[in-house]
Amino acid sequence: MIKVPLTVVGAELLKAELAHLKSVERPAVIAAIAEARSHGDLSENAEYDAAKEKQGFVEGRIAELEGKLSNSQIIDPKEMADTAEGRIVFAATVVLQDLETEAEVTYQIVGDDEADIKQGKISVSSPIARALIGKYEGDVADVQAPGGIREYEVLEVKYI
Incomplete structure (x- = not known):
């Protein structure tokens, strides 16, 4: 099995979602199915069909989350500081400067399930993260973007 990398925060979010679903x-779905069954004929019961469909979704998501958590490798960025030695690795937070526009952006490299660009979290499998992995402060990363190649200078690497 392939290990799924997760940050500590990402693992906690998945565990919380799993607990909520269970x-x-x-x-709630079980109660909805029981309620729909009490209405009689199941062959023409839209409430029953909807509840069974939702049950399938909930059970599928529970199985998906349990699978991801059981195959996860939880990585604490604070523990990476000693071993990474300033190199960009999974869970690192990086401050970049776009060399064309001189705009600064900050991203944390996280697992696919945690990625949220609005919160500054990019997936480890995204083009920008793949271009950054292994770089150090002061390095320039060439990122293949839809509009062409963009150059980013690594201003700072943090493990927070």
Whole structure:
């Protein structure tokens, strides 16, 4: 099995979602199915069909989350500071400067499930993260973007 990299925060979010699905969503769906069954004929019961469909979604998501968590490798960025020695690695936070526009951006490289560009979290499998992995402060990374190649200078690497 392939290990799925997750940050500590990402793992906690997945665990919280799993707990919510098991303790809130699953019992609610079971109650909805019981309620729909009490209405009689199941062959023409839209409520029953909808509840069964939602049950399938909830059970599928529970299985997906359990699989990801059981195959995850949880990485704490604070523990990476000693071993990474200033190199950009998974879970590192980087401050970049676009050499064309001189705009500064800050990103944390996270797992696919944690990625959220609005929060400054980019997937380890994204083009920008792949271009940054292994670089050090002062290095320039060439990133293949839809509009062509963009150059970013690494201003700072943090493990927070």
